[in-house]
Amino acid sequence: MASSLSTKPFSTDALSAFASINSDLRSLSPGYLRLSLRPRLPKRLQIQAAGSTYGNHFRVTTYGESHGGGVGCVIDGCPPRIPLCEADMQMDLDRRRPGQSRITTPRKETDTCKIFSGVSEGRTTGTPIHIFVPNTDQRGNDYSEMSLAYRPSHADATYDMKYGVRSVQGGGRSSARETIGRVASGAVAKKILKDFSGTEILAYVSQVHKVILPEDLINHDALMLHQIESNIVRCPDPEYAEKMIAAIDAVRVRGDSVGGVVTCIVRNCPRGLGSPVFDKLEAELAKAVMSLPATKGFQFGSGFAGTFLTGSEHNDEFYIDEHGKTRTRTNRSGGIQGGISNGEIINMRIAFKPTSTIAKKQHTVTRDKKETELIARGRHDPCVVPRAVPMVEAVVALVLVDQLMAQYAQCNLFPVNLDFQEPMVAALSPEEVPF
Numbered sequence: 001m002a003s004s005l006s007t008k009p010f011s012t013d014a015l016s017a018f019a020s021i022n023s024d025l026r027s028l029s030p031g032y033l034r035l036s037l038r039p040r041l042p043k044r045l046q047i048q049a050a051g052s053t054y055g056n057h058f059r060v061t062t063y064g065e066s067h068g069g070g071v072g073c074v075i076d077g078c079p080p081r082i083p084l085c086e087a088d089m090q091m092d093l094d095r096r097r098p099g100q101s102r103i104t105t106p107r108k109e110t111d112t113c114k115i116f117s118g119v120s121e122g123r124t125t126g127t128p129i130h131i132f133v134p135n136t137d138q139r140g141n142d143y144s145e146m147s148l149a150y151r152p153s154h155a156d157a158t159y160d161m162k163y164g165v166r167s168v169q170g171g172g173r174s175s176a177r178e179t180i181g182r183v184a185s186g187a188v189a190k191k192i193l194k195d196f197s198g199t200e201i202l203a204y205v206s207q208v209h210k211v212i213l214p215e216d217l218i219n220h221d222a223l224m225l226h227q228i229e230s231n232i233v234r235c236p237d238p239e240y241a242e243k244m245i246a247a248i249d250a251v252r253v254r255g256d257s258v259g260g261v262v263t264c265i266v267r268n269c270p271r272g273l274g275s276p277v278f279d280k281l282e283a284e285l286a287k288a289v290m291s292l293p294a295t296k297g298f299q300f301g302s303g304f305a306g307t308f309l310t311g312s313e314h315n316d317e318f319y320i321d322e323h324g325k326t327r328t329r330t331n332r333s334g335g336i337q338g339g340i341s342n343g344e345i346i347n348m349r350i351a352f353k354p355t356s357t358i359a360k361k362q363h364t365v366t367r368d369k370k371e372t373e374l375i376a377r378g379r380h381d382p383c384v385v386p387r388a389v390p391m392v393e394a395v396v397a398l399v400l401v402d403q404l405m406a407q408y409a410q411c412n413l414f415p416v417n418l419d420f421q422e423p424m425v426a427a428l429s430p431e432e433v434p435f
Helices: 013-028 086-096 156-163 169-174 176-197 238-252 281-290 303-308 385-411
Strands: 005-007 059-064 070-076 114-117 129-134 165-167 200-208 260-267 295-300 318-320 326-328 346-352 362-365 371-374
Touching: 059 176, 070 176, 086 176, 086 385, 129 176, 156 165, 156 169, 165 169, 176 200, 176 385, 200 238, 200 385, 260 385, 281 295, 281 346, 281 385, 295 303, 346 385
Parallel strands: none
Antiparallel strands: 005 165, 059 070, 070 129, 114 129, 200 260, 260 346, 295 346, 318 326, 362 371
């Protein structure tokens, strides 16, 4: 089912006015001055997926809209000979899908993925991998009011301001349904990281509205996925999970919404990922997670709390561990120093705003600039953070696998300096490498 587009006819008044001004200026200009005001048009038009592609080595492009025929992604640059099937992605897609509990949107989608290319006989071929997920539970009529009036704090107005046209049903590309392509490709990235270096990426809900999980309750060295998935809000502490669920239920029955915070950690990250200045690892992570829908803030390591400390209180002192490796006794740096990973646990926190589309009357304006009131319909999450957990894991994985490939290409072509560097060798034993 194709997405409906709502637009206004393009006016030629501006072009007529421009032609008139051009003619007048020509008649006024002296012989020694020639003004050329002809609009310059490109000799050829190039259409690129602006804003829909991430990565330099492991490149991912997502496509599709909330109420179109489907959504998905294309992965370019995936290493060959990696065992891969739909089941490798389906687990994370199931964690992301709607309709999984009373505190998520009631939209019913199985989000069953299909690999269309890039895999042969169960192994990646090194060519582009195309993953597709069909949309099966669209309700376009729910968005009839939104075709006329803008939802407060949503992307409806800004999409019109940028493009002059938008997909009304479901919010189009601004819908969180776009993240299916990121979660699917992120699952592939997580598999590569796990197989190569034993890297683990785990995210969990650490705050819902005013319910805040104390940081010292969670042991990041021992945290396991089953602890996070043991409840519908994805908080690894059962007591605080119940408080968070109650907070969401309280606003859900009133047709309102709340926001929250997702904490994400990375264990066994290879050292040396990230580059100085513009491509610092934390900068890449911030860009990736802040590109997710509804994100409003990002911290890593000590974050803003570090501003209350002195240098002597904040510094992570070094020591040599029992394996002869340089380590830090504390980790206020969050596993990154100078924009480069140091081998400690990377930790970050991402703030998500309350869901914009709510079933309460709000003041707004129409597309033809008239003030009105709107009660938005449709099916939406009363709090996005439970389903945002696999989304955060996915985009973090996309950053790390891209940085891993960059590091391998630049700094491991020749023998490394063993006094300081660690050889980048896959964790797989020789008999496990699929040749």
